[in-house]
Amino acid sequence: MILLAFCRYRYHTSLFERPEFERMIQDVKNGLVERVIVKDLSRFGRNYILVGEYVELIFPKYDVQFVSVSENMDSEQGNLDMMPINNLVNEWYARDISKKQKASVKARGNNGKRLTTKPIFGYEFDPADHSAWIIDETAAAVIRMIFDMYVSGKGLSMIAKYLKEHEVPTPKVYASETAESDEPYNWSHSTLKSLLSKQEYCGDTVNFRTERISYKCKKIRSNPPEKWVIFKDTHPAIISRETYDKAQAIIGQKRKVFEERPKLSVPMFHDVLYCADCGKKLYIMRKNGKHINSDSYVCSTSRKNKALCTTHYIKEDELVKLLTADIHFYENYLIMDETALKNNIIRYIRIRQNENTAQYSERVKQIDVRLNEIPDVRKRLFEEKLNGAVSAEVFADIMTSLDDETNKLKAERSDCLLHIHSACDDAGGVEVFLARLKKYLHFDELTAEMIEDLVERIDVFEPEYPNPYTKVARIRICYIGVGDIRGMRE
Numbered sequence: 001m002i003l004l005a006f007c008r009y010r011y012h013t014s015l016f017e018r019p020e021f022e023r024m025i026q027d028v029k030n031g032l033v034e035r036v037i038v039k040d041l042s043r044f045g046r047n048y049i050l051v052g053e054y055v056e057l058i059f060p061k062y063d064v065q066f067v068s069v070s071e072n073m074d075s076e077q078g079n080l081d082m083m084p085i086n087n088l089v090n091e092w093y094a095r096d097i098s099k100k101q102k103a104s105v106k107a108r109g110n111n112g113k114r115l116t117t118k119p120i121f122g123y124e125f126d127p128a129d130h131s132a133w134i135i136d137e138t139a140a141a142v143i144r145m146i147f148d149m150y151v152s153g154k155g156l157s158m159i160a161k162y163l164k165e166h167e168v169p170t171p172k173v174y175a176s177e178t179a180e181s182d183e184p185y186n187w188s189h190s191t192l193k194s195l196l197s198k199q200e201y202c203g204d205t206v207n208f209r210t211e212r213i214s215y216k217c218k219k220i221r222s223n224p225p226e227k228w229v230i231f232k233d234t235h236p237a238i239i240s241r242e243t244y245d246k247a248q249a250i251i252g253q254k255r256k257v258f259e260e261r262p263k264l265s266v267p268m269f270h271d272v273l274y275c276a277d278c279g280k281k282l283y284i285m286r287k288n289g290k291h292i293n294s295d296s297y298v299c300s301t302s303r304k305n306k307a308l309c310t311t312h313y314i315k316e317d318e319l320v321k322l323l324t325a326d327i328h329f330y331e332n333y334l335i336m337d338e339t340a341l342k343n344n345i346i347r348y349i350r351i352r353q354n355e356n357t358a359q360y361s362e363r364v365k366q367i368d369v370r371l372n373e374i375p376d377v378r379k380r381l382f383e384e385k386l387n388g389a390v391s392a393e394v395f396a397d398i399m400t401s402l403d404d405e406t407n408k409l410k411a412e413r414s415d416c417l418l419h420i421h422s423a424c425d426d427a428g429g430v431e432v433f434l435a436r437l438k439k440y441l442h443f444d445e446l447t448a449e450m451i452e453d454l455v456e457r458i459d460v461f462e463p464e465y466p467n468p469y470t471k472v473a474r475i476r477i478c479y480i481g482v483g484d485i486r487g488m489r490e
Contacts, residue, residue, distance in 0.1 A: 203237030
């Protein structure tokens with residue numbers, strides 16, 4: 001009896017990223033499938049390497065029988081000898097179809113037929129001729145405004161801010177009435193630059209702007225302009241060619257300035273600064289002699305959206321001063337009494353770990369209980385689906401949520417165990433820290449090499465303001481091997 005048919009929508013069988021196929025494989029790995037039956041091997045897939053991997057490696061691993069009706073193949077009977085040849089023929093067929101489709105697309109594109117399946121932002125299909133584009137006046141007004149602002153000297157950031165403040169929906173949100181977004185007015189630089197670069201707004205058709213890498217994958221790559229085929233005045237223009245040319249000239253100037261700009265050195269605190277609140281990295285802001293007179297760092301989340309996090313602004317000079325003073329403290333301690341420093345660090349780390357180990361151990365027990373419950377939940381849910389008590393949609397949603405929960409719990413469990421096991425290597429980590437610290441005794445100036453050798457990460461907090469005229473920078477330094485040991489001083 002066939003219990004489940006994994007076929008909701010039609011997808012190319014040369015691709016294995018098919019939603020129902022992936023759901024079936026997940027059910028196989030969850031132990032819910034005993035037998036996989038296909039009409040023929042080509043319906044399973046047309047990639048002979050991956051088909052062989054599933055049938056000969058993955059299915060036997062999970063004790064799943066594979067049956068192909070047309071080829072009369074059954075893994076339990078062991079009559080799969082001809083399967084590699086059949087799979088190879090199926091792949092040749094897919095390759096041949098792909099070549100014919102590419103040739104057809106190329107002929108249409110070279111003859112002036114538009115290859116895009118949907119009109120770009122600013123246009124819509126003509127109801128009288130579905131192959132023709134007409135202007136969507138609502139979206140076209142946005143396009144004209146973007147071009148006008150850009151050629152008048154406004155930057156992408158200013159345009160994006162203006163569109164957001166006036167609640168203009170992004171092209172993706174505008175194109176779909178059902179599209180849900182937490183930030184429907186959050187225009188990105190890449191979206192604006194893409195719109196400003198589209199010659200279609202002059203009334204031209206541009207074909208072969210992109211191409212698919214292979215019939216075996218969905219990845220798309222951009223073609224260089226010399227491969228484009230352009231047909232002018234094929235639909236109504238939204239902007240004039242003069243405006244478009246001005247915009248391209250500005251884009252070209254900025255690209256030239258960027259390419260000719262001297263190569264900047266790697267920031268001193270590269271890859272070690274993190275926001276203490278959101279956990280994201282800090283971006284460097286280079287001094288420019290104008291409004292930024294010192295290299296400084298800000299939260300990357302805040303740079304993208306100030307509503308999600310604050311800037312956590314800190315100057316590089318302040319970081320150097322704070323880190324230098326901290327290293328000098330341990331350096332002087334090491335010179336005076338290395339044994340006492342080592343013992344005090346180990347003692348502090350063990351106190352810190354003991355406070356957390358019990359919590360981590362208890363959490364691991366809770367996770368194990370839940371992980372043991374989930375297979376039973378799956379079986380009960382499967383039985384309810386067979387009895388008709390649960391619909392296929394609800395079944396799929398719950399199974400997906402259980403998969404997500406399992407993955408999150410396993411990741412959390414691994415993290416907890418890592419914290420527990422790391423408590424067993426206190427002395428080793430301290431030895432590493434002290435050995436590296438000895439390399440820089442009596443140093444005069446902090447260097448990027450020292451930071452890379454000693455520091456694991458630095459968390460930057462929002463500064464404190466004891467009074468309106470004083471700002472106090474706050475950071476947490478985690479050294480390689482010992483982490484944050486500032487509490488040892490208390």
